[in-house]
Amino acid sequence: MRGLTALLTALACLPAAACSEAGGGDTLERVRAAGVLRVALTETNPPWNFLDEGGRPAGYDVDVAREVARRLGVSRVEFVGTDFANLVGGVVADRFDIVVAGQTATAERGRQVAFSRPYAVNRIAVFVRKGDTSITGPGDLAGRRIAVSEGTIQADFARTRVPGAEVRTYRNAILGLTDLAYGRADAALVSWFQGVYLATRNGLAVTAAGPPLRVCALSMSFDRHSPALLRAVDGAVGDMIGDGTLTTISRRRLGGLDMAAELRGTPAGRTG
Structure with a gap:
């Protein structure tokens, strides 16, 4: 309290x-x-x-x-x-x-x-393609292609806290997660609730990796x-x-x- x-x-x-x-x-x-x-x-x-x-x-x-x-x-x-x-x-x-x-x-x-x-x-999570074991959490994001929604704190984090990241911005999370699923991004920073919901609803082969990036x-x-x-x-x-x-x-x-x-x-x- x-x-x-x-x-x-x-x-x-x-x-x-x-x-x-x-x-x-x-x-x-x-x-x-x-x-x-x-x-x-x-x-x-x-x-x-x-x-x-x-x-x-x-x-x-x-x-x-x-x-x-x-x-x-x-x-x-x-x-x-x-x-x-x-x-x-x-x-x-x-x-x-x-x-x-x-x-x-x-x-x-x-x-x-x-x-x-x-x-x-809300819990912000790192999402990766299913089967990708090279990213197990925020510590593995350096130099990666990271999908984020423009205007979010996730976008700010990727730009300012991840060395060498190639930050790819989208109008919404479904676009970023879709690019992740098709290999056009290495990770996506998304609300855990949202990522799980969208992955299930749209049949995207992505999953949360490691502990939350931020609460x-x-x-x-x-x-x-x-x-x-x-x-x-x-x-x-x-x-x-x-x-x-x-x-x-x-x-x-x-x-x-x-x-x-x-x-x-x-x-x-x-x-x-």
């Missing part, structure tokens, strides 16, 4: 300074008046968020976003699909009100947007001049953790995982 408390304190510092600069109306006032919350998703990140067989947004992020909107007193949710690399810019340009798409709060992003308390914990706490992001929205979203997420709602959603969407327990545990607080 101490670790998670420290994480929440650190995340709160990102938007707090920015909120003091607020010069316009709070996003919460506007969305309540309009009766609609515009939520950004990539729509290509299962089981977090994706389009179902009917073309409708689905997944953990979608269920969480709808529940948060309800608790904010907003009756309608409008999902906006975009690439991961455009999430921060879209908030700044007011193309949507909030991002619920598996973002990690970083100092660089925090200079442009505000972040909520974590609503999920990340995921937050929602929105306009940095909206302290009322920050307080309301944080309160909604806290209530969802406490009343069992997040447990129900995650067990349904994430293979039985209790995300509330993950968020209460010290690993997320220690590494997020």
Whole structure:
């Protein structure tokens, strides 16, 4: 609990300074008046968020976003699909009100947007082709062709922490994993949940290798001049953790995982 408390304190510092600069109306006032919350998703990140067989947004992020909107007193949710690399810019340009798409709060992003308390914990894994024993974890990535989704912390890691890596960027993880399966990349850095889901669903001969590259706490992001929205979203997420709602959603969407327990545990607080 101490670790998670420290994480929440650190995340709160990102938007707090920015909120003091607020010069316009709070996003919460506007969305309540309009009766609609515009939520950004990539729509290509299962089981977090994706389009179902009917073309409708689905997944953990979608269920969480709808529940948060309800608790904010907003009756309608409008999902906006975009690439991961455009999430921060879209908030700044007011193309949507909030991002619920598996973002990690970083100092660089925090200079442009505000972040909520974590609503999920994600494990980033190294995926390789099945049968490839030359890569057993992050220590074997030097000089390799590494597939990543543009705009992610995995892309930053590959560019700055892997000596001699040939970093290959893609619009989404399925494209990177497909290139990996066909030998056009040596490894892919992907969410463990997402990689397993996509490999199974699409029959890709790839598998996770070694321990997680990183364990990340995921937050929602929105306009940095909206302290009322920050307080309301944080309160909604806290209530969802406490009343069992997040447990129900995650067990349904994430293979039985209790995300509330993950968020209460010290690993997320220690590494997020």
